[in-house]
Amino acid sequence: MVEPLSSVVGQERALALLRMYIGAGAVPQGLLFSGEEGVGKEKAARAFAAALLCRKPGAEGACGTCPDCRLLASGAHPNFFFIAPETQFLRIDEIRALQEELALKAFSDRPRAAILCPADRMTPQAANALLKTLEEPPPGAHLILVAHRAAILMPTIVSRCQRIPFFPLAVGTVAEILSRHPDAGGDVPPPVIRLAAAVSGGSPGRALSLLPDLADEREAWLALFSNPSPAAAIKLAESWKGEGDAPGRLAAPLSLARDLTLLSSGGGADIINEDLREPLASAASRVPAGGWDAAFRELLSISRMPPQAQKRLMLEAFFFGLHGKG
Numbered sequence: 001m002v003e004p005l006s007s008v009v010g011q012e013r014a015l016a017l018l019r020m021y022i023g024a025g026a027v028p029q030g031l032l033f034s035g036e037e038g039v040g041k042e043k044a045a046r047a048f049a050a051a052l053l054c055r056k057p058g059a060e061g062a063c064g065t066c067p068d069c070r071l072l073a074s075g076a077h078p079n080f081f082f083i084a085p086e087t088q089f090l091r092i093d094e095i096r097a098l099q100e101e102l103a104l105k106a107f108s109d110r111p112r113a114a115i116l117c118p119a120d121r122m123t124p125q126a127a128n129a130l131l132k133t134l135e136e137p138p139p140g141a142h143l144i145l146v147a148h149r150a151a152i153l154m155p156t157i158v159s160r161c162q163r164i165p166f167f168p169l170a171v172g173t174v175a176e177i178l179s180r181h182p183d184a185g186g187d188v189p190p191p192v193i194r195l196a197a198a199v200s201g202g203s204p205g206r207a208l209s210l211l212p213d214l215a216d217e218r219e220a221w222l223a224l225f226s227n228p229s230p231a232a233a234i235k236l237a238e239s240w241k242g243e244g245d246a247p248g249r250l251a252a253p254l255s256l257a258r259d260l261t262l263l264s265s266g267g268g269a270d271i272i273n274e275d276l277r278e279p280l281a282s283a284a285s286r287v288p289a290g291g292w293d294a295a296f297r298e299l300l301s302i303s304r305m306p307p308q309a310q311k312r313l314m315l316e317a318f319f320f321g322l323h324g325k326g
């Protein structure tokens with residue numbers, strides 16, 4: 001499917017620039033879409049490339065119905081190239097193959113669009129080869145570099161490109177995108193979506209990748225808080241050992257502990273994990289007054305520690321401390 005530019009959410013500044021280029025019919029031959037991973041750069045690059053190839057582009061980008069749009073949607077447009085590294089880095093032969101394709105089609109008067117994604121994973125040889133194309137692009141060829149870490153690109157490459165900056169999104173916007181996403185909406189409880197949005201650093205892509213773990217962790221921690229058996233504590237301690245110290249790793253237990261604190265103090269009108277109100281209320285009543293507040297504070301201070309071995313030990317102590325309280 002050929003998507004319009006408006007399918008990219010929350011990047012109004014970038015979209016305004018792209019619409020301006022299309023409207024003026026003057027599109028730079030080198031473009032650099034820069035910003036955090038997962039904030040919409042690739043989606044925007046695809047929509048923009050579609051607008052470049054479309055016979056009747058409008059303010060929203062490609063029309064979606066002309067022969068070029070239909071060809072692109074079928075995945076067989078001869079003037080569209082999507083270059084992703086086959087291994088860890090884009091290699092010089094992959095850049096050379098693209099150069100040959102672009103040169104081959106130079107007789108056609110139709111525009112050609114190549115997306116390199118991610119362009120910040122390129123060998124130095126590949127980068128030097130690409131630089132030559134950026135210095136003298138074949139007529140009608142447009143190179144769209146998608147870079148999650150533009151700072152590591154060669155400055156000579158950056159200076160040859162018009163930069164289109166993409167920014168982290170607001171938490172509410174990330175949650176909204178997630179709730180409409182086919183991989184997330186429906187099955188995932190809204191509190192888990194909001195948690196993922198909150199710890200995503202403003203990146204819907206990252207939030208999406210965090211969802212399954214957050215859902216599992218929330219379940220495991222609820223089991224521990226509800227019934228702090230040594231078995232539950234050991235299971236959680238083991239999972240922590242396995243996956244290290246990813247950002248937001250304690251988001252799920254913190255949200256549960258916060259809810260437990262509220263519920264045990266007679267509040268709880270606005271708990272985060274609304275879908276778990278019943279099991280949380282019963283867990284809240286299990287511990288004497290002040291117990292959950294202390295647990296929440298302890299967990300909070302652990303979560304604020306930098307990644308280090310001691311953090312894991314403190315967490316293990318926390319797991320077994322809970323058991324003692326139970």
Ligand SMILES: [Zn+2]
Nearest residue numbers: 054063066069
């Ligand atoms: Zn079209």
